[in-house]
Amino acid sequence: MAVTLIKDHGGGKVSKPIVAGAPLVREDKVTFYPADVVRLTGIDVKLADMKRMVRDLGFEVEDAGDAWYLTVPTWRFDIEQSADLVEEIARIIGYQALPQASLPKPEKGIRAIPTPLQQRVRTARRIMAARGFLEAVTWSFMAKDHAALFGGEDATLEVANPVASDLNQMRPSILGNLARAAQRGADYGTPGLRLFEAGPIYLGDGPKDQRAVVAGLVQPTMARHWQGKAAEYDAQAAKADLYAVLEALDQPPRRFQVAEPRQGHWHPGKAARLTLGPKTTVAHFGALHPRVLRALDVDGPVYAFELNLQALPNMKITATKTKPVLETADLTPIRRDFAFVLDESVAASDVIRVAEKTDKTLITGVSVFDVYQGANIGEGKKSIAVEVTIQPRGEAMTDADIDALSQKIIAGVEKATGGTLRA
Numbered sequence: 001m002a003v004t005l006i007k008d009h010g011g012g013k014v015s016k017p018i019v020a021g022a023p024l025v026r027e028d029k030v031t032f033y034p035a036d037v038v039r040l041t042g043i044d045v046k047l048a049d050m051k052r053m054v055r056d057l058g059f060e061v062e063d064a065g066d067a068w069y070l071t072v073p074t075w076r077f078d079i080e081q082s083a084d085l086v087e088e089i090a091r092i093i094g095y096q097a098l099p100q101a102s103l104p105k106p107e108k109g110i111r112a113i114p115t116p117l118q119q120r121v122r123t124a125r126r127i128m129a130a131r132g133f134l135e136a137v138t139w140s141f142m143a144k145d146h147a148a149l150f151g152g153e154d155a156t157l158e159v160a161n162p163v164a165s166d167l168n169q170m171r172p173s174i175l176g177n178l179a180r181a182a183q184r185g186a187d188y189g190t191p192g193l194r195l196f197e198a199g200p201i202y203l204g205d206g207p208k209d210q211r212a213v214v215a216g217l218v219q220p221t222m223a224r225h226w227q228g229k230a231a232e233y234d235a236q237a238a239k240a241d242l243y244a245v246l247e248a249l250d251q252p253p254r255r256f257q258v259a260e261p262r263q264g265h266w267h268p269g270k271a272a273r274l275t276l277g278p279k280t281t282v283a284h285f286g287a288l289h290p291r292v293l294r295a296l297d298v299d300g301p302v303y304a305f306e307l308n309l310q311a312l313p314n315m316k317i318t319a320t321k322t323k324p325v326l327e328t329a330d331l332t333p334i335r336r337d338f339a340f341v342l343d344e345s346v347a348a349s350d351v352i353r354v355a356e357k358t359d360k361t362l363i364t365g366v367s368v369f370d371v372y373q374g375a376n377i378g379e380g381k382k383s384i385a386v387e388v389t390i391q392p393r394g395e396a397m398t399d400a401d402i403d404a405l406s407q408k409i410i411a412g413v414e415k416a417t418g419g420t421l422r423a
Contacts, residue, residue, distance in 0.1 A: 023074065024074045025074065026071070026072050026073075026074055028072075029062075029069045029070060029071055029072070030069075030070045030072055030079055030080065030081065030082070030084075030085070031067050031068070031069060031070075031081075031082060032054070032067070032068045032069075032070050032082045032085045033066065033067055033068075033082045034047055034050055034066075034068065035066065036082050036083065036085075036086050037050065037086050037089055037090075040083060040086050041086060041090050041098060042098060042099040042101075043089075043090060043093060043097050043098065043099070045089060045093065050089060051063070051068075053088070053089055053092050054068075054070065054085065054088075054089075057073075057076075057088060058073035058075075058076065059071060059072060059073065059076075070085070116314060117212055117309060117310065120212075120249055120309045120312070121198045121212060121214070121309065123245075123248050123249055124198055124214040124245050124248070124249065124307070124309065125196075125198050125214070126248075127244055127245050127248045128196040128198075128214070128216055128241070128245065129196075131241055131244060132194055133194040133195060133196040133216055133241075134193065134194060134195055134196070135195075135196060135197065135198075136177075136178060136181055136195045136196065136197045137197065137199070138174070138177035138178065138181060138197060138199075139167055139171070139177060140170060140171055140199070140200060140202075141159055141162060141163070141167035141168065141169060141170060141171060142166075142167065142169055142171045142176050142177055143166040143167065143168065143169065144158065144168050144169040145295070146169075146176050146295070146296060147169040147170075147171060147172055147176070149176065149264075149265055149292045149295055149296070150171075150172045150173040150175065150176055150263070150265050150292075151172050151173075151263060151264065151265070152169060152170070152171065152172030152173070152202075154172075154203075154204055154205070156204065156205040157169055157170040157172070157202055157204070157205060158170075170202040171201055171202065172201055172202060172203060173201055173215075173265070173306060174197050174199060174201060174213060174215040174306060175215055175217060175265070175288065175304050175306055176296060177197075178195050178196075178197060178215060178217040178304070179217060179219070179288065179293070179296055179298045179302055179304075180296060180298065181193075181195055182195055182217060182218075182219040182298070182302070183219065183296075183297070183298040183299065186219060186299065191219070191221045192218070192219065192220060192221040193218075193219060194216070194217075194218050194233075195216070195217050195218075196214065196215060196216040196217070197214070197215055198212075198213070198214040198215075199212070199213070200212055200213075201213055211308055211309075211310055212308075212309045212310055213306055213307060213308050213309060214245065214306075214307050214309060215304060215305065215306040215307070216238070216241050216242075216304060216305055217302060217303070217304035218233040218237070218238070218302070218303050218304070219298070219299070219300075219301075219302050220232055220233040220234070220301065220303065233303055234287075234303060235270050235271065235272075235285065235286040235287055235303055237303065238285045238286060238303045238304060238305045239272075239285050239286075239305070241305060242274070242283055242285050242305040242307060245307060246307075246312075249309075249312065251312055251313075254356065255276070256274045256275060256276055256282060257274070257275045257276075257277075257347075257349050257350075257353065258272050258273075258274060258275075258347065258348075258349040259272065259273050259274075259275050259347060259349075260272065260273070261273045261284055261286065262281065263284055264289070264292075265288060265289050265292045266284055266286055266287070266288065266289060267286060267287040267288060267289045267290065268289075270286050270287035271284065271285065271286025271287055271288075272284070272285060272286055273285075276311070276312075276313065280311055281308070281311065282307065282308055282311045282312060283305060283306060283307040283308060284305065284306055285304070285305035285306075286303065286304075286305075287300075287301055287302065287303050288300070288301075288302045288303075288304060329391050329392075329393070331391070331392040331393075331395075331396055333364070333389050333390060333391045333392075334389070334390040334391075334392065334397065334402060335387055335388065335389055335390070336387070336388050336390065336402070336406055337369075337385060337386070337387050337388075338355075338385065338386055338388065338406075338409060338410065338413070338421065339370070339383050339384070339385040339386075339421070339422040340383065340384055340385075340386075340413055340414075340417070340419040340420065340421060340422060341377060341378075341381055341382075341383050341419055341420050341421075341422050342381065342382055342383075342384060342417055342418070342419035343380060343381060343382075343417075343418065343419075344373075344380055344381065344382050346382075346384075346417045346418070346419065348368045348371070348384050348386075350416065350417055351366075351368075351384055351386055351413055351417060351419075352366045352367075352368065352386065354409075354412045354413050354416045354417070355386060355388055355409050355412070355413060357412070358405070358408050358409045358412050359405060359408070361393060362390050362391060362392070362393065362397075362405065363388060363389065363390055363391075363405075363409075364389050364390070364391045365387075365388070365389035366386055366387070366388050366389070367386065367387050368384060368385070368386050369385055369386070369387050370383070370384075370385035371383070371384055371385075372385075383422050384419075385422075388409060390402065390405065
């Protein structure tokens with residue numbers, strides 16, 4: 001048709017055809033068994049109809065009774081076995097002709113036993129839903145420039161044939177997709193969404209570089225009120241949701257340490273990471289960095305957490321689900337305040353951990369209620385004040401007992417942190 005148009009309307013002339021090489025010819029034949037049609041699909045088709053369909057598709061048929069030997073057209077490189085012809089015949093007849101049948105029920109039933117990781121994912125999803133979050137299922141991909149914001153600059157994670165041009169990199173974090181989803185909700189008139197997702201992230205292309213994580217994200221809204229009330233969600237609320245998931249997974253939050261975040265997409269001073277020892281990072285929580293939000297075209301502030309379920313230690317499996325015996329205390333708890341002068345680099349969590357370990361039976365709680373830096377403390381120093389709750393057991397504690405325990409707390413903190421008791 002193109003040559004005819006050029007000759008009739010473009011003033012062109014037809015030259016002699018030039019053929020290079022020879023047309024491709026497939027000399028091998030595929031064996032087709034007509035009985036496979038009813039065996040594999042349940043559709044009963046007449047032999048004459050099958051032969052007509054096969055020939056219409058360009059095959060040459062050599063009928064040998066139970067088996068047909070077919071010469072395959074050169075353009076049908078996908079035909080290699082009898083089942084391929086069965087698929088073609090079923091497609092021509094129509095998939096609506098396939099008979100509907102249910103699988104037989106097992107005689108005694110089948111009980112699926114989830115792996116520990118699968119059980120963690122199920123528990124985390126249930127807890128997040130119970131705390132008012134909506135589950136989202138986002139792409140495992142994201143835009144390459146967005147992935148770079150979350151540390152995903154590994155060239156091996158680039159998708160060779162992406163489903164869309166802006167989904168060309170495997171995600172190194174779920175938070176980018178959740179933040180975009182929350183912003184779309186706000187743009188369509190549903191602000192303040194609480195979203196969570198449990199799924200994989202990718203830190204490399206190796207078999208051990210995939211991580212199963214659960215992440216929660218909130219884009220809080222500022223309520224219109226004459227008193228100017230603050231937003232209902234902040235970094236501490238994200239920490240509380242993270243701790244709730246850890247509690248449900250039989251991971252006591254007190255066993256973890258709070259440290260400064262190491263990932264660049266978190267807001268310094270408004271975010272932290274949860275560690276198990278000096279090397280293992282379990283989670284991050286807090287506010288996302290404003291620079292990252294601007295690049296994602298997301299309105300801030302945004303608070304979130306991301307928990308690596310595979311970084312959690314395996315807990316001991318008990319034979320029963322019975323809750324521990326409730327221990328009641330008849331005596332009034334005693335509270336004592338301690339203020340320590342420490343180097344700026346010392347974390348408040350270090351003070352809390354040392355104080356708690358002084359006597360795990362009597363000390364039931366340690367909390368920070370004041371942090372001060374100023375001229376009276378000295379350059380490079382800070383004051384951290386903690387409240388220690390002491391719960392007497394069995395009999396009332398005397399002043400001497402309380403003083404002795406207080407001295408142990410002071411000595412332990414000073415030895416572990418290098419600080420001194422503030423006068």
